[in-house]
Amino acid sequence: MYSQTEILKEPEINSSNSAEGELVINIGPQHPATHGVLHLVVTLNGETVKKVEPHLGYIHRSIEKMCESLSYRQFIYVTSRMDYLSAHVNNHACAMTVEKAMQIEVPTRAQYIRVIMDELTRIASHELWWGALAMDLGAFTPFFYAFRERETINDIMEQTCGARLTMNYMVPGGVMADIHPSFQQKVKDFIKLFKSNIDEYDELVTGSVIFQSRMKGVGCLSKEDAISYGCTGPVARGSGVHCDIRKIYPYEIYKQVEFNEIIETAGDSFSRYLVRIKEMKESIKIIEQLIDNIPEGDYQAKTKAVLKLPKGEFYTRVETARGELGVYIVSEGGTTPYRIKFRSPGFSNLSALDHMVRGSKIGDLMATMGTLDLVIPDIDR
Amino acid sequence: MFLKEYLSDIYHATKSLLTGMKRTGYYFVHPKEIITEQYPDNRETLKMADRFRGEVIMPHDANNEHACTGCTACELACPNATIKIITKFDVTPEGKKKKALDTFVYHLELCTMCNLCVEACPTDAIKMGQNFEHSVYDRSMLLKKLNKPGSKIREGVE
Numbered sequence: 001m002y003s004q005t006e007i008l009k010e011p012e013i014n015s016s017n018s019a020e021g022e023l024v025i026n027i028g029p030q031h032p033a034t035h036g037v038l039h040l041v042v043t044l045n046g047e048t049v050k051k052v053e054p055h056l057g058y059i060h061r062s063i064e065k066m067c068e069s070l071s072y073r074q075f076i077y078v079t080s081r082m083d084y085l086s087a088h089v090n091n092h093a094c095a096m097t098v099e100k101a102m103q104i105e106v107p108t109r110a111q112y113i114r115v116i117m118d119e120l121t122r123i124a125s126h127e128l129w130w131g132a133l134a135m136d137l138g139a140f141t142p143f144f145y146a147f148r149e150r151e152t153i154n155d156i157m158e159q160t161c162g163a164r165l166t167m168n169y170m171v172p173g174g175v176m177a178d179i180h181p182s183f184q185q186k187v188k189d190f191i192k193l194f195k196s197n198i199d200e201y202d203e204l205v206t207g208s209v210i211f212q213s214r215m216k217g218v219g220c221l222s223k224e225d226a227i228s229y230g231c232t233g234p235v236a237r238g239s240g241v242h243c244d245i246r247k248i249y250p251y252e253i254y255k256q257v258e259f260n261e262i263i264e265t266a267g268d269s270f271s272r273y274l275v276r277i278k279e280m281k282e283s284i285k286i287i288e289q290l291i292d293n294i295p296e297g298d299y300q301a302k303t304k305a306v307l308k309l310p311k312g313e314f315y316t317r318v319e320t321a322r323g324e325l326g327v328y329i330v331s332e333g334g335t336t337p338y339r340i341k342f343r344s345p346g347f348s349n350l351s352a353l354d355h356m357v358r359g360s361k362i363g364d365l366m367a368t369m370g371t372l373d374l375v376i377p378d379i380d381r
Numbered sequence: 382m383f384l385k386e387y388l389s390d391i392y393h394a395t396k397s398l399l400t401g402m403k404r405t406g407y408y409f410v411h412p413k414e415i416i417t418e419q420y421p422d423n424r425e426t427l428k429m430a431d432r433f434r435g436e437v438i439m440p441h442d443a444n445n446e447h448a449c450t451g452c453t454a455c456e457l458a459c460p461n462a463t464i465k466i467i468t469k470f471d472v473t474p475e476g477k478k479k480k481a482l483d484t485f486v487y488h489l490e491l492c493t494m495c496n497l498c499v500e501a502c503p504t505d506a507i508k509m510g511q512n513f514e515h516s517v518y519d520r521s522m523l524l525k526k527l528n529k530p531g532s533k534i535r536e537g538v539e
Contacts, residue, residue, distance in 0.1 A: 074460035077495040141405065155430075162432040162509065168495045176496060177432065204401045209394035305501075 021045055029058045033136055033366045036376030040365075047361050052354045060380045067340040072098050072172060072307040075340070080166035082342065083378035085125040086320040088117045091170035096251065097316040097327045098172040101309045109297040110174035111252045116187070116290050117161075117169065118318075119283040123194070124153040125321035126276045129373045133273070134205055136370035137214055142205055149197060152190045156183065172307060174300030187291050191284055198281065206277065215270035219356045219368030222267055229355065230348035233323025234279065235372055238272035240265040245319035257286050272371040308335055322346055322373055346378040429511040434494035437464075437487055438510035439527040446535040447528055449506035451482035455498035463492045481534060485527040490520055504538050 023044045029037040037058035043051040063082060067075040076094045080087035092114055099106060106114075131146030154164045160180045161167035169176050180186075205211050221231070226239040236243045244261040246254045262278040264271035309331035317326045323345025330339040349372050357365045408414060420427070429435065441447050451468040469483035485507075499508055507527070517523060 070460050073458070073497060077460060077493060077497070158433055159430040160432070162430070162434040162496060163494060166493070168497075171500075176500065180430075180432070200404055203404050207397045208401050209397045 022050060029055075034369070034376075035132060035374060038374065038376050038379075042362070042365065044362060047363075049357050049360055049362055049365055052357055052365065054350055054353065056380050058380070059377050061377075063381045064340050064342060068337055071335050072309060072337070075337070076170065076172075077166070077168040079342070080168055081377060082344065082381055083320055083322060083325070083346070083375050084165055085128060085375055086118075086121050086322065087166050088114075088121040088169060089318055089320040090325065091168060092118060093316055093318040093320075093325050093327045095170040095172050096318065097314050097329050098307060098309065100316055101312070101314040101329065101331065102172070102303075102307065104173050104301050104303060106174055106252075107298045107301055108253075108295050110299050110301070112290050112294045113175050113179055113299065114170060115252050115254065115257070116287055116294075117157075117167075117175075119286050120153050120156065120187070120190075122283050122321045123280050124150050125373075126280050127153075129276060129321075129370075130201065130205070133367075133370040134211075136366050137211065139205065139211075142201075145197075145200060145204065149190075149194055152186075152193060156186050156190065159183065159186065171300065173303040174298070176300075178299045179294070184291055184294070187287060191288060191291075194280075194284060198277075201277065206273075212270065214364075214367055215268065215273060215371075217268050218360060218364045219269040219371060220267050221352055221356050223265075225352065225355060226267070229352040231323070231352050232345050232348065233319070233321070233373075234262075234272055234275040235323065235349045235352070237262060238264050238275045238371075239267040243324070245317050245324055249317065251316075251318060253290075257289050259286050269368055269371040276373070306335055308333065309337070317343070320345060322375065322378065323349060342381060344378045344381065346372075346374050346376075350374055350379055429513065431511075432509070433511050433513070434496055434509040435513040436489055436494075436510045436515065437492065437498060437507050437527065439485060439507050441529055441532055442535065445529055445532045447482075447506055447532055448504045448535050448538045449482045449485060449528065450504055450534060450538060451480055452503065454501045454503060455507060458497045458501035460495065460497065461491045461493060463488045464498060482528060487525045487527050488523065489515060489525055490523040506538075 025042055025044060027040040027042055028034045029039040034040065039055040039058060041053040041055060042049060043053075061081070063078050066078055070078065076091050079090040079094050082090055098104075127146040127150040131143035134140075134142035157167060158164050160177070160183050161169040162177075221229075221235070221239045223240045226236045226241050231239070231241070232243050240263055242248070242261065242263060245251075246259075247261045259282045262275045262282060264275050309329065311331055311333040314329045314331070315326060317324050319325075324343065325345055326341075326343030328339075328341040328343070329337050332338045353369060353372060357368050360368070418427075439447050439449060451466055453466045453468075456464045456466050465486040465488075466482065467484040467486065468480050470478045471481040473479050494509070496509060515523070
């Protein structure tokens with residue numbers, strides 16, 4: 001373990017800024033527990049965490065700047081590389097912004113396909129999070145249980161969209177291709193498999209006494225703090241904040257489907273865990289309502305070959321697996337955007353980490369970070 | 382009262398651990414339910430999905446003819462400058478000059494398999510291939526010419 005941590009040698013940190021007996025260590029950027037190139041500068045007193053300072057920028061690819069030189073059809077594929085676990089939802093947000101600006105009417109069939117794909121992505125993302133969280137706590141096998149179901153979703157994606165992770169399936173005006181003839185049957189098979197296997201998750205992890213004592217009462221975030229730090233998604237809903245974009249600002253056909261917004265009020269790591277587990281079941285409910293009722297029709301609206309947005313500013317938000325993703329486009333009327341800004345959910349959720357773990361032990365730091373469900377390329381962009 | 386709670390805690394803790402172990406034990410004695418595929422060993426039977434995007438290919442028919450007119454729509458659609466179309470001028474039997482494809486240069490090392498070029502193609506001359514085993518020893522081997530030597534455009538494709 002010693003080789004992975006390195007004592008900072010800068011004199012001003014060790015002498016003036018930190019008190020007697022405090023130790024500043026770097027966790028990351030190359031550390032298996034941070035799930036990517038996240039660099040945490042942690043001030044410790046013994047095993048107690050005094051301060052956590054995330055350092056970003058190790059995977060900054062300047063996606064926002066890159067998008068300024070790409071056309072409105074081309075820039076969507078780059079956004080798959082931000083939050084790669086909910087690539088569909090990122091593409092969806094971008095496509096929706098362009099449609100909103102150009103006032104393109106999306107066919108109902110495309111809307112159904114989009115929502116089903118979004119929810120499948122949400123389940124796949126939460127599956128991976130569940131496995132990775134258990135791995136953070138030292139349980140290795142749940143990762144493989146989670147990947148068993150996730151693999152089924154990936155196969156469905158591969159068959160219909162052509163790729164497993166970076167699909168680039170949503171285009172302005174609809175979806176890129178019609179669903180595969182066996183898509184509906186495969187999704188139904190997946191729902192059956194998932195329903196019989198989700199109980200195993202509870203048996204293996206949720207009910208386990210070791211897991212509960214690592215989660216309950218750890219990493220508490222009050223409702224007020226969640227709002228003031230700008231947390232969204234399951235992190236905020238675990239603290240009792242009503243913030244599901246699918247409910248507050250329904251887009252596409254979310255208004256027509258029945259589902260519950262999962263809210264837990266305890267605010268600790270375990271309630272964030274429960275929110276995600278229950279959300280998977282809600283997503284299954286949404287897919288079940290839609291999968292048999294996909295209407296006939298076009299899967300893509302007729303659009304011009306070269307898209308030109310009118311002059312102005314456009315903003316859309318969607319609910320990804322991690323929280324609220326906002327896409328803000330400033331257009332000068334040309335074929336490329338003047339400025340693009342992405343409001344990523346991971347960045348705001350990470351900012352609350354310091355507040356959540358102060359005073360807890362260093363082992364709980366990793367457990368709490370696991371419940372935030374961080375995807376580093378989403379934070380850095 | 383304290384003793385009762387203490388014992389009940391121990392009972393529930395042991396029960397929760399045993400429930401988890403039971404699930405693990407089930408898969409230990411049911412190896413047929415394991416779904417892992419051993420990749421290099423199953424290469425003969427491994428079949429990728431029809432729409433899987435592995436690389437851009439240009440299908441040629443039996444007469445070594447393709448459908449590319451050299452219109453550069455794919456080149457314009459590509460976000461990464463993966464495709465470079467080099468055109469030439471053919472002389473038609475009537476004596477007129479006609480623009481035609483000379484070389485379809487495809488940089489596989491730059492390609493992100495976004496499918497935008499295939500979407501943009503007006504004559505369906507290119508499509509996505511299923512081959513995904515692209516590793517080579519030298520980067521220059523990833524630069525490909527998609528039209529076969531001596532190939533020409535199919536009759537009737539405009």
